Amino acid sequence: MKWSWKIARIAGIDVQVHATFFLLVAWFGYLYWKNFGTLAAVIEGMTYIVALFSCVVMHEFGHALTARRYGITTRHITLLPIGGVAAMEKMPENPIQEIKVALAGPMVNVVIAALLWLWMLFNSIEVSQEQLVATGGSFIFRLMVVNIFLAVFNLIPAFPMDGGRVLRAVFALRMPHHKATARAAAIGQNFAILFGVLGLFYNPFLLLIAVFLWFGGGMENQAEQMKNALAGATAADAMLTDFHTLAPDAPLSTAISLTLAGSQKDFPVGTAQQLDGVLTQSDLIQALQLHGEHIEAGALKLRPIKFVDHDTLVQELINDIQTSDTHMLAVRNAGQIVGMINLENIVELINFQKALNSRASS
Secondary structure: OOOEEEEEEEOOEEEEEEHHHHHHHHHHHHHHHHHHOOHHHHHHHHHHHHHHHHHHHHHHHHHHHHHHOOOOOEEEEEEEOOEEEEEEOOOOOOHHHHHHHHHHHHHHHHHHHHHHHHHHHHOOOOOOHHHHHHOOOOHHHHHHHHHHHHHHHHOOOOOOOHHHHHHHHHHHOOOOHHHHHHHHHHHHHHHHHHHHHHHHHOOOHHHHHHHHHHHHHHHHHHHHHHHHHOOOOEHHHHOEOOOOOEOOOOEHHHHHHHHHHOOOOOEEEEOOOOEEEEEOHHHHHHHHHHHOOOOEHHHOOOEOOEEEEOOOEHHHOHHHHHHOOOOEEEEEEOOEEEEEEEHHHHHHHHHHHHHHHHHHHO
């Protein structure tokens, strides 16, 4: 994530902090100065928010370390003003495993709250009835209360919050995973509307939660539906087989003619056995301005092209295409170039598979 810095590495997982988090710390310092007017109060306020978010980090480690038991890697944990985000490569598709991973985070907060309560008990720290109502009291007491709140709030069944993931897993016990995700996401977006309305009238922070639920749940549901549509599909299923390749000695006028005669915009340069690179349409226009139409394609600086085998799963190719300089991959079979694949091909395959799956389920 941009504007994030690594501050620690714990149990093989990087802990990062986003720049906006420091604004939250400064804001708490300002509030304590405004209310109490002393440097000691400012330090206490900033220390409290750091301690609170340390509990948030431990919450995320609960998820990450439980997921590790099922072979799932967490790349990093990032602190944001709205909480922590554990960048796990995926969630378990086994419903029971997903329930355990989802509940691990809130259970960490329950354990922290219990330990803080025991500390208060052994140190004879009393809390008055007024403090219970106003959530005031000592530093330790307020930290205990906020951990209880984090545990309860995260268990609200609003996908993709922890409670929503538990709900998705319960649905997945009796229906396909993609349908369970769609149902949980719909419920989560209903919660987003509720939080949005409450945020307008009571607490603006709930508006941020509403935005997270609406877009976070929607994006994860979209990714799950795409994954289901592409299940088992390989590069051979999605590749474009009717494409033109430019010979290295072909003039740019050939690329112009092929572009005007069809829909192909980018042209691999080389032979069926060996491609030298790709001539994109933007590079073609620039070359025409600099050199004219008679210069040979092989004389230009071509963009590199990645190669994949024809039996590679499409799900594994999406990131390669997105990070490719040309957003295109060449598909090989037995050393021969048999097709090209880009995001448009994959989107078309998804649409066709969705239509077929819809007909099969109707």
